Amino acid sequence: MTDWLVYRGTGEPHRGIETLPPPPPWRDFDGGPPLPDWRPDLESASFRRLGSYGHVVDVARSREELELINAALFLRRPLLVTGEPGIGKSTLAHSIAHELQLGRVLRWPVHSRSTLRDGLYQYDAIGRLHDAQLPGSDAQLPGSDSHDIGRYLRLGPLGTALLPTVLPRVLLIDELDKGDMDLPNDLLNALEEGEFALPELERLTDRDEVEVRTDDGTAVPVRGGRVRCRAFPVVVMTSNDQRDFPAALLRR
Template sequence: MTESGEWLIYRGAGEPHDGIDRLPPAPPWRDFDGGPLVAPGPEADSSTPRRLGAFQHMAELHRPSAEELEIVNAALYLRRPLLVTGSPGTGKSTLAHAVAHELRLGRVLRWPVVSRTTLTDGLYRYDAIARLQDVQIAAHTAGAGDARRRGAADDIGSYIRLGPLGTALLPTARPRVLLIDELDKSDIDLPNDLLNVLEEGEYAIPELERLADRAGEVEVLTDDGAKVTVRDGRVRCRAFPFVVLTSNGERDFPAALLRRCIHLELGQPDHQRLATVVRAHLGDEAARAGDDLIARFLDRSRSETLAADQLLNAIYLTHQAAPPTRDRLADLLIQRLDRPR
């Protein structure tokens, strides 16, 4: 039995460390054996500094409570997706970047969801039209038999690219971080379609399965832009990814999805947390100068729906403006999101 606090892998301190290597084996019902292992993903790209702030060395953006820390670590230990709900601007998407940054898990794979999004969009894309066009072009420059042979199997991987979900489920030694953003914007079927993939940690690519007897190994592109080998048309994870599903609470999800997730509700940030957000993005001077705007923002938040990025916009712009222009600009930029149209 570990001491209180020692079991935490993600500590929310903002300092990168290799604590993920201390993560104990998965529960038997969440143990996956995909392989052979593929190379780890790339280092964090520019999206993480944008999310965490240019001054993150001065103050971490996400200051999690004890309950938040326990829930995030429960998802890590149990290899379960983390469903994060809350109002816009409470830091739901940022949490995925904070975990990836602290645990050195590389680039966050982001899958933004809209009403037309399907499961296949997240898994992979197959450009059949481009492949057909290339075969037709080859037919004019070579014999028809040569073109048919060329188009049959050996080049199909050039027309397949794994999506964010498909890349996250590749067999890696360390988990990837996958952000499925705004799941509540999806078609009614997508949450149910996700169930089997998130439960089994694997998926099939039918276009490659059909060719498995002739091309058992096919190189395809990942969402990172790297090439990996898919064997027999199936992908199965080794380390289950850290999956963050975000929702603004605009719809209810099926019970079957909820029971497969760990749920975290993010409340409205307090003054200290908002000041930390401002400090991380704009620096200590801007945070001090904008303290009155933070207080006004919090006061209005009690009766209006506002988002933290509105506050950042206002402080950034008004930092250079003098009263009374400053106050007027702030009111123009921080407008309630739930006002009647």
């Protein structure tokens, strides 16, 4: 029977994600208030990967693969896809985003120097310091309370995926095995907690809410210097099977 499958691998867009049952209590997140619908960009990269609009060419998936993918959706758990380079591992993220109409895939390409911070957010401290020294600038030195600090903060793909959206974002963490040895454990903790802090905002005393840019380039409010998800993102991690991952990551 396929009645319980939300993602069917047919390539035909549908709203099945809206019928997904509530998460298990231990995977239920309460971030908020929820952000407005962010799904206008349904074509872009996914159609370059899968085919032109209306003629999507999807990868045929076995019954076992479909059940594993849907189990991850139901349990709000990440998927780890391993295999040789060039076999289309990352296509799964685009296929899910297209079929379930979840908008643009947030892609985090991992390399040897990648850290968890790279995926969460970037802070341009040098740019802020430079602007503070310009004649007539109202920017203040880093470390002080300032209304304009959000101009120098940008959420990364992982950080954007953890925003409090009503429906999940799709996050592709590409070639995780290329990263630092500590990255899988650091990533596991972030995915377990479903939240992260921005110390640059936590230390502010004059503002509870700061507007920052997302990986999509849109402006969103961050309250209290923390981001906490509402709908856990659909996370697809790929690996070229070049090294083993911690047992804790594989269990989850």
